[in-house]
Amino acid sequence: MNVKQAANVLDLLEFFAKHRQPATLAEVSKLLEWPRSSTFNLLGTLAARGFLYEPRARGGYYPSPLWFSLLQQIESAEPIPEQLRELLHALVQRTGETAVLAASSSAFAVFLDVVESPHAIRYTASPGKLVPLHVTATGRALLSQMTTAERSAVLRRANFERYTPSTLMSVAAVEKEIQRSLERGWFEGNAEFTLDLGGVALPLKMPHRQFALLLAGPMFRVGERTEELVEAIKGEIKRHLGNPT
Known part of the structure; x- marks a missing residue:
């Protein structure tokens, strides 16, 4: 539209x-x-x-x-908590990769805040960027927080365009990946939306708000650091937010 x-x-x-x-x-x-x-x-x-x-x-x-x-x-009526901004900076300092806070907007994940990696070759983005919910780790982390009916409605309207060879191309494939991700405790981006870029995302549910946290970078750097990046996100969430519900 x-x-x-x-x-x-x-x-x-x-x-x-x-x-x-x-x-x-x-x-x-x-x-x-x-x-x-x-x-x-x-x-x-x-x-x-x-x-x-x-x-x-x-x-x-x-x-x-x-x-x-x-x-x-x-912004003052519904501000992004300051500790989330601090969390992003801490993640970049700890991992050297770009950190993103995202929320859902219709069929997309919208980036609310971004702190970019200091590396010359990095995942580059800015607040306001939109990525399809079903195609990305960030989006699937947000989809996982929806009810079954809400997620079904989003996926029925999704445009299953092939962006890269690893793009998931059906509702069934997306649902399977969401369930697999929930079981292991994190969501993986494997160059599905943009070639050579990947990362990990975790859902972050706070009172009355649902977010996703993403650490992303070039596949040659993040591809073998998955567990390290997941532990970094979990650790910084605990350090900055305690145990959000």
């Missing part, structure tokens, strides 16, 4: 995040390849609501602090 008006607002925010300077209507229209009339309507609407302002008269538009104020209010 792609609602054009909503997508345009998000594209505009990403545009300003990238360019980090005011832009005129003509510049936005040209660089985003939008019709001038549509650009005029969108910028005018956002400016009228206080979401855009002109730092200098006729010097172009720029997002106002209103975005930040609203986001602060939203």
Whole structure:
């Protein structure tokens, strides 16, 4: 699903995040390849609501602090616990691999927080990244926390596209892998979504919230470190969170 008006607002925010300077209507229209009339309507609407302002008269538009104020209010109502951010940093320090905190969003796992490995060759990601639930260790760790009915509904809608030779290609295969992972106590990513990248993930259930923790990196580094990475996640969870329920 792609609602054009909503997508345009998000594209505009990403545009300003990238360019980090005011832009005129003509510049936005040209660089985003939008019709001038549509650009005029969108910028005018956002400016009228206080979401855009002109730092200098006729010097172009720029997002106002209103975005930040609203986001602060939203985040303060349901914040990511600070100990989870500390846990990610501790995992990277301990293992040298990229650590990710993820949650489910429809048929995808969305990355909420990422701390990247210091290695030049590493798993690279940023908050907001989406990966299919059924294809990844992170996603299957989240699926495992759903009820049977909830998981069934997600998998019925899944697009079983072959991303790599190791991609699981059926509901039955995904369910079998989830059960196998639950029995051994961790979820494995074996280059199923992106070639040469893998890792391990564990479900993390906290009061009223369900997360997954992932440690990921290039297969040549993480492929033989599975048990070490699993123990690192379990150890840091215990050290930072005690025994979450």
